[in-house]
Amino acid sequence: MIVDCHVNLWKPEHVRPLFAAGTTHARPGAVSPLADPDTVRAAMEEVDKAIVFTLRYADSAGIDGDDEVTAEAVRKYPDKFVGFAAVDPRRADAMDLLEHAVQDLKLKGVKFGPIYNGVSLLDPRMVPVYEYCVRNNLPLTMHMGTTFAQNAPIEYGRPLAVDEIAGRYPDLKMIMAHMAHPWAEECIVVARKRPNVYCEVSALFYRPWQFYNILVTAQEYRITERDKIFWGTDFPFAEVRESIDGLRNINAQVEGTALPRVSSETIDSILYSNPFDHWWHGGLSL
Template sequence: MTGRAYCDCHVNIWNEEHVLPLYNQLLGRVRAGELAPKADAETLYDEMANVEKAIVFTLRYGDAIGIEGDDATTAAAVRKYPDKFVGFAYVDPRRADCMEMLRHGIEDLGLKGAKFGPIYNGVHLADPRLEPVYEYLQKYNLPLTMHMGTTFARNAPVELGRAIHVEPIAMKYPDLTMVMAHMGHPWFDEAIVVARKQPNVWLENSALFYRPWQYYNMLVLAEEYRVADKIFFGTDFPFARVDESVAGHLAVNRLVEGTPMPKVSGETIQRILRSNPLEHWWKGDNPLQPARG
């Protein structure tokens, strides 16, 4: 099977000044030895040599994991490498100027979607502070990528990462494209059944291959529930690299070779690898067009 991804839909960007001491303190429970040393624009561009496109966004997880980035950094990377990067704004509903920052990111900086981590910011998806965010994104046909699943950070309430919380929002805002990053791990069964029921909910597989038994079960279950066509490829760079993510994805069946266990189909493996969010997440609008005046 061929091993070149089309789009990495989950790429984090930050500069050295965005890294707080807490980040290095927490790396003991992360794949610290495998992490890329930097996540600036030039590092990202070099890393993404083997993908056609990459969706990039910063993190505002200062009090959770010690990364406090800004949308200007994302926008600068897109301006420098417009043929490679599509930028998303970050949403932190705890801030009084949350909507002002979102509008600035979209309308002034030309970013094409939004990212939010409920578990990292300690804000439930049903929190009223997020309602204007959902309304704005739905109105302007902009996707929302959400970190759904657990994390290594101590200051991040686990319950807020559960994929089951996505469904009420998806039903209330049926024209809002919602993307569950990391397939809701370890609650991937919840993520899969929600994505099956709700046509505006999608999944992506970033930072999952290095738990091979869990990843294998995810894809088998996704095929059984007939939602494998709603899964997109991502890495979560710098927490996982492109080449290792591709290799791990292609080798998803290695644990069950020679056994009667079900195999993930070659069609599913290749479809995820070649998945193109630019054809699905914007409902027909081209995200590479210039920002609205």
């Protein structure tokens, strides 16, 4: 089974001009603004399951989504999608929206972007979110690392804050997206240290040298042997096939050298990883 653990979802009315202005620096080539439920379903044809969520990043990345579109996608394609709620702790109604997303819309996890919302993981406004996740067995996926968006404090993307929060809330399952690039080594050592912390490789393949070094480092710290790294695309910022090929062909750039290789076991363990067995206490029945 192939599970895409990081898929963005929105409708055209959620896209602000800031999105087009910022994504010119996101990756080589253009990034499509289309990520409605039907577009995402077509893009996910090669995967068995996809974890989908919208973004509440209006003032940083130019997407002002809502959980209703995520719930709509799950209702329309229940065999393909599992939905997460988006949280912006700056909002006075943040917890009301989160409770609605979980209790009424039946979403199964939470997505948060510290740098995009300008709220550190250590901010007191996050405490109710953490406590709610623990009470309701909800994993918390976090955008960690850098971004193309200018209105985003990059310091909030460093993984060392995850270490502190994971220690405070040992029953909170936390997932660091994008291996917290360029601070992947911090991500890896935190995931190694904390049993409740995981990471994933979405949107890394198009920086192949960085991606190669991340995977070799993960092998050397042996977190690849512990089902700590999961596979995803970050659609629409990356497509399924190019993400699979980027992982499978990671060693091509070091052929003919004495540099270490990313093992086939590591590649397979990531590509065929199953978050539903790990991110929820007791697993998630699908």
